[in-house]
Amino acid sequence: NPRDIKVPGRDAKGIYFAVDFLGQVTKALLDSDFAKVPYELAKGKNVLVIGGGDTGNDCVGTSIRLGAKSVIQLEMMPKPPVERTPSNPWPQWPRVLKTDYGQEEAIAVFGHDPRVYQTTVTEFIKDKNGNVCQAKLTKLKSEKDAKTGRMMMVPVEGTEEVIPVDVVLIAAGFLGSEKYVTDAFKVAINGRTNVDTKPDQYQTSVDKVFTAGDMHRGQSLVVWAIREGREAAKAVDESLMGYSYL
Ligand SMILES: Cc1cc2nc3c(=O)[nH]c(=O)nc-3n(C[C@H](O)[C@H](O)[C@H](O)COP(=O)(O)OP(=O)(O)OC[C@H]3O[C@@H](n4cnc5c(N)ncnc54)[C@H](O)[C@@H]3O)c2cc1C
Incomplete structure (x- = not known):
């Protein structure tokens, strides 16, 4: 956005x-x-x-x-x-x-x-x-x-x-996720208009909906998007299996 x-x-x-x-x-x-x-x-x-x-x-x-x-x-x-x-x-x-x-x-x-x-x-x-x-x-x-x-x-x-x-x-920066996406999923956003999660977590306010990357941490870097993608995948695995070896 x-x-x-x-x-x-x-x-x-x-x-x-x-x-x-x-x-x-x-x-x-x-x-x-x-x-x-x-x-x-x-x-x-x-x-x-x-x-x-x-x-x-x-x-x-x-x-x-x-x-x-x-x-x-x-x-x-x-x-x-x-x-x-x-x-x-x-x-x-x-x-x-x-x-x-x-x-x-x-x-x-x-x-x-x-x-x-x-x-x-x-x-x-x-x-x-x-x-x-x-x-x-x-x-x-x-x-x-x-x-x-x-x-x-x-x-x-x-x-x-x-x-x-x-x-x-x-090119004056970005303000979190586009609204139509967060509206569609009904996920809570924080004061910085990013999708809200608990610190260092990827589960959104809606059960079984996860977030990662720029829409989670705000405009950032590719290395952060990669890391958050991997961490979010692990969080999904944990929520499905109760544990994760990822
Ligand atoms: C012009 C520019 C230059 C940059 N230069 C650098 C740089 O030099 N180095 C660096 O590290 N970072 C740079 N960045 C930042 C970097 O690109 C981002 O931090 C990174 O791409 C974020 O990854 P992401 O997966 O969170 O989101 P994105 O890469 O934005 O991926 C989101 C994806 O979701 C898709 N999408 C959106 N809405 C929907 C929908 N409704 N349904 C399905 N798909 C949807 C989009 O098409 C997109 O493919 C730059 C960013 C920009 C805009």
């Missing part, structure tokens, strides 16, 4: 969820045995990718390979340090700048990193045919929310800028 960017002008033509765009490209390639490259999706166009994660990186790389004229990738958070900070020592996961293949290809083709940090979109502007033609961007700063005490990224007044865009790809 992709996280949407709900700002004025969102209904403009030319704004796609990342996986719809990536899926369309992959399908066109596979259906034609790699004979038909769907260049028309990005060739000669100014592409704006919203989201600085793996999915956004795939959108950057794919747009460049389709011949995009320019590619910008927006990231809400500040640019990570190039090296570990003293508060992030080994063996903790290194919270440092990573440059993935899409960004490397952008640097090779355009001569600069496509990522723009601490920035978001506040409006999409349409042309007379309803196609997106510009995006209004604003800088963000970290500020403590008075009510919750949590740090939030908030707009910085006077930093608005308008850029030309022909294609917008929304």
